[in-house]
Every structure is written in structure tokens, then in C-alpha cells.
Amino acid sequence: xxxxxxxxxxxxxxxxxxxxxxxxxxxxxxxxxxxxxxxxxxxxxxxxxxxxxxxxxxxxxxxxxxxxxxxxxxxxxxxxxxxxxxxxxxxxxxxxxxxxxxxxxxxxxxxxxxxxxxxxxxxxxxxxxxxxxxxxxxxxxxxxxxxxxxxxxxxxxxxxxxxxxxxxxxxxxxxxxxxxxxxxxxxxxxxxxxxxxxxxxxxxxxxxxxxxxxxxxxxxxxxxxxxxxxxxxxxxxxxxxxxxxxxxxxxxxxxxxxxxxxxxxxxxxxxxxxxxxxxxxxxxxxxxxxxxxxxxxxxxxxxxxxxxxxxxxxxxxxxxxxxxxxxxxxxxxxxxxxxxxxxxxxxxxxxxxxxxxxxxxxxxxxxxxxxxxxxxxxxxxxxxxx
Numbered sequence: 001x002x003x004x005x006x007x008x009x010x011x012x013x014x015x016x017x018x019x020x021x022x023x024x025x026x027x028x029x030x031x032x033x034x035x036x037x038x039x040x041x042x043x044x045x046x047x048x049x050x051x052x053x054x055x056x057x058x059x060x061x062x063x064x065x066x067x068x069x070x071x072x073x074x075x076x077x078x079x080x081x082x083x084x085x086x087x088x089x090x091x092x093x094x095x096x097x098x099x100x101x102x103x104x105x106x107x108x109x110x111x112x113x114x115x116x117x118x119x120x121x122x123x124x125x126x127x128x129x130x131x132x133x134x135x136x137x138x139x140x141x142x143x144x145x146x147x148x149x150x151x152x153x154x155x156x157x158x159x160x161x162x163x164x165x166x167x168x169x170x171x172x173x174x175x176x177x178x179x180x181x182x183x184x185x186x187x188x189x190x191x192x193x194x195x196x197x198x199x200x201x202x203x204x205x206x207x208x209x210x211x212x213x214x215x216x217x218x219x220x221x222x223x224x225x226x227x228x229x230x231x232x233x234x235x236x237x238x239x240x241x242x243x244x245x246x247x248x249x250x251x252x253x254x255x256x257x258x259x260x261x262x263x264x265x266x267x268x269x270x271x272x273x274x275x276x277x278x279x280x281x282x283x284x285x286x287x288x289x290x291x292x293x294x295x296x297x298x299x300x301x302x303x304x305x306x307x308x309x310x311x312x313x314x315x316x317x318x319x320x321x322x323x324x325x326x327x328x329x330x331x332x333x334x335x336x337x338x339x340x341x342x343x344x345x346x347x348x349x350x351x352x353x354x355x356x357x358x359x360x361x362x363x364x365x366x367x368x369x370x371x372x373x374x375x376x377x378x379x380x381x382x383x384x385x386x
Contacts, residue, residue, distance in 0.1 A: 004138060006032070006040045007084035007101070009077055011070070011093035013044035013052050018266075019115040019207060020293040024151070024176050031177070031374035034251050038378055040273055041084065044078045045070075045093065048242040053080060056105050067130030071096055071137065078104060086110060086381055092117055092134045095141035108146035108384040113155050113171075115290050118162045120211060125340035142166055146384040149377070151176050152312025155290040174377055175315065176291045180361070183273060183300030185336075191274035197261055200350070202343060203279040203303075205272070205294050206246060208237035208246050212307065213285035215242070216251035220285075220339035221260070228347045229259030229372055231275060233267055276301040280353050281346055285339055289313050296368055299323075299360030304353040308335070316368075322360035 010028055013020030025042075034039050042052035057064075061072040074097035079100035081087050086108040089098035095111060102109035117135040121139035139324065142148060142163050149170045150156035156173050160166060207210045214234060221230055230251065237243030253260045267275065276282065282298035282305040291312035293304050297314075319325045324336045324346065339349040379382060 003037045003039055004086075004378070004385075005084045006038065006381065007081045007087040008040055008042045009044075009074075009081075009087060009089040009094040009097045010042065011045045011091055013042060013049065015045065016046045020176070021112075023293050024089050024112070024114065026175060027179055027370050027372060027376065029368040032377065034371075035374060035378055043080065043097070045073055053077075065128065065130040065133070067133035067137075069280060071133070073097075074107045075100060077101075081105065081107075085385060088112065088381075089141070090114060090142050092138040092141075095257040096137045098233070099137075099144055102144070102146075109141070109144070110147045110149060110380065110384065111141055111145045112149045112151065113142075113159050113290065114151060115211075115288070116155075116158055116162050118286055121157060135195070146170065147172060147379065147380055149174050151291040152315050152358070154310075154312040154315065158290075158311070172380055174373060174380070175312070175368065176293050176296065177368045177373040178293065178296035178300050178364050179370060180300045180365045180368075182269065183276075183297045183364075185361075186270065186273040186277045186300045188270070188274040188285060189278070191271045192278050193264060194271075195231075195261055195275075196273075197229065197231055197275075197278075198228070199229050199259060200263075200280045201231050201259065201278075201297075202281040202283050202306075202347065203231040203233065203275060203286075204283050205233040205276070205298075206284075208234050208243055209284060210238070210242055211288045213287045213328075213335075215249060215334050217283060217285040218246065218253060218285070218318055219338060220336040220343065221253060223337075223340035224343050226257055226259075226345070228280075229257075229261070231261050231263065231279065233263045233272070233275065235266060273301050276303050279303050280350060281306055281343065282323075283339075283343065284308065284313065285319075285326075285335075286310060286313065287335075292316055296364050299357075299364040302357040302361045304346070304356035305360060306339075306346060318359070318363060321356070323356050 010025045047056045077097040078100035085096040088110045098109040289311040308328045309325040
């Protein structure tokens with residue numbers, strides 16, 4: 001077959017990457033560009049870039065509801081997708097650019113399902129009335145897409161449950177990947193020292209959002225033995241309410257514990273891998289998680305993972321092999337109690353954690369390489385065009 005021209009549409013692109021979807025888009029694009037006869041252009045939010053077609057929100061929409069502003073940007077992007085064979089959009093922010101381009105130019109539109117608006121009702125706190133708009137945009141794009149890529153089997157089931165009119169045959173699971181050459185053990189002991197971190201510690205890495213369950217972890221930590229430290233590489237709160245709740249919970253812990261450290265700014269990559277490597281345990285207390293790239297990144301650094309048994313996390317973290325899982329049923333008190341028990345038990349067994357960590361890196365390298373993700377994605381591209 002001839003050269004395949006792909007237009008990737010995304011809100012996030014360096015330097016503005018703040019979540020797993022952005023990491024996915026960057027690394028998928030890099031992997032796709034290593035494949036012969038595949039040409040990829042990236043169209044992103046956030047203004048001009050040297051390495052992508054960047055678009056600013058039209059000035060008429062400055063100050064508009066974020067969802068409305070996103071749609072205005074999508075229309076601008078769609079008008080520049082005439083010369084691709086297909087468009088592949090990521091997250092609801094970009095979905096309507098792909099949808100409009102598909103209608104306008106009669107090209108296939110593929111959607112990657114990183115999360116679903118119906119399963120994130122707390123987004124109404126962040127978007128206000130825009131949540132109804134984002135939900136409409138996602139639903140419209142999913143129902144019309146030529147194919148939907150689910151990043152886990154759990155996400156595939158969620159797509160079909162949330163949007164029952166979608167043909168199951170067009171929803172394909174292609175799991176996220178991790179670059180295990182970049183996320184690898186990094187034993188630079190100067191990095192924890194730089195942040196004042198000492199002694200055994202667990203680590204949380206992620207945005208401050210209800211989805212990530214950080215408030216549950218902080219409440220659970222009150223019942224973890226004080227000898228164990230906690231590093232929180234957490235910033236970019238979704239909205240003021242969750243930001244204040246988390247800040248208050250951290251301050252409360254720090255009143256009685258000197259080994260709770262909050263790193264608010266995004267860590268440079270080398271420092272992140274050093275902090276992950278030095279940690280005894282990585283904790284992912286998400287209450288909703290389509291896959292959880294952060295778990296793969298921790299596993300790449302040979303760090304054991306304690307995750308919640310939600311979404312795609314059980315497809316990444318092999319229970320009792322690369323880490324352990326805690327059930328989440330919606331009962332906050334039970335979840336926090338189970339987290340505290342598991343963290344306390346695991347942190348007191350450093351040899352078990354080392355065993356989990358070694359097995360985690362092996363699993364990440366074997367099962368989640370980006371070359372396989374890219375090959376499966378291109379195969380899907382060619383199927384929808386045929």
C-alpha cells in the first residue's frame with residue numbers, strides 16, 4: 001500500500017502535557033513515525049509549535065466557557081485537515097475536530113478512548129455548564145467514528161455501556177505502552193536528598209483530581225505507621241474545591257509527620273525516575289482509571305505498585321506478582337481502610353516489594369512496548385480505509 005497520511009488531533013502536546021492522554025499521544029506519535037510509509041502530522045491546542053501544527057483559541061472566544069472555547073478551536077483545526085487520509089483524535093477536547101473533518105472531507109475518524117465523560121461527573125465542578133457540552137461532543141463523535149480505540153478491556157466495556165448504540169465491532173482494545181528505555185531504574189541518590197526525602201517512602205504521582213483518589217490516600221495515611229514516609233508529586237488541581245481539600249489534608253498530616261513531602265511542580269524526567277526508583281512502593285488510589293500509564297512508568301523503574309481494582313489497572317498490575325490491588329466499591333471509608341492496611345503491610349516487607357518491582361519491569365518490557373502499540377494502530381488505520 002502507498003503512504004498513509006494521518007492527522008493526530010490532541011489538546012496536549014509538549015511542553016503542555018499534564019496527563020496520561022498527553023503522554024500517550026506523544027509516545028504513540030514517536031512510534032508511528034518510525035514505521036515506513038506512515039506520515040503523521042500533529043494538530044494541537046496551545047498556539048504555534050515547531051514540531052506540530054498548533055492552534056490558539058480564536059480571540060472571539062477568549063474568556064468563554066472552556067468547553068465552548070475547545071469547540072471553537074476544534075473548528076479551526078478541522079479546516080486544516082483536508083490533506084490527510086484519516087484523522088485520529090484524543091479526548092473530548094479534540095473529538096469534534098475529528099468529527100467535523102470526517103464530515104467535511106469524507107475521511108475516517110478514529111477516536112482513542114482515554115476516559116469517558118459519563119463516568120466523570122465531578123467534571124461538572126470544573127466545567128460548569130460546559131460539562132453538558134463536553135458530554136455531547138464525546139457522545140456525538142463516538143457514535144459517528146469509524147473506529148474507537150479503547151486503552152484497556154475495561155475501557156472497552158465502559159464505552160459499550162456508556163454508549164449502547166455504538167457497534168461493538170468498531171471498538172478495539174489497543175493498550176497504552178511505556179518506553180522502558182526512558183522509564184528505567186535510575187539510582188541517582190542525590191534527587192531524594194534535593195527534596196529533603198529520607199527513609200523508606202511510598203510515592204504518588206499525578207494530577208490533583210477526584211479521579212486519582214488522592215484525598216482517599218491522604219485520609220488513609222493517618223493510619224499508616226509514622227516510620228513510613230510519603231512523597232506526593234502532585235499538582236495542577238482540576239478545580240478550587242479539590243485543590244483546597246488536598247492541601248488541607250496534606251497540611252494536617254504534616255502537623256504530626258516530618259516525612260510527608262509535597263512536590264507541587266512537575267518533576268523533570270530524570271528526577272521523576274530517580275524518585276520512582278528510590279521509592280519502596282508506588283500508590284495509585286484512583287477511583288476511575290481507563291489504564292493508568294503512571295503504573296507502567298513505576299513498573300519500568302522496578303517499583304512495586306499498589307493500585308485500586310478499577311478500570312484497566314488490573315490489566316497492568318498483576319496482583320501478587322508485580323504489586324497488589326485494593327477493591328474500590330464506592331464506599332470511601334472501606335477503601336481508605338483497605339489502603340491503610342495494604343500500605344502498612346507492604347511497606348513492612350521490603351524484600352517482597354523488591355520482588356514485585358523486578359517482576360513489574362519484566363512485565364512492562366514484555367507486554368507494553370510502543371512498537372507493538374504502533375503496529376496495531378496502523379493495522380487499524382488501514383482496515384478503516386480499505
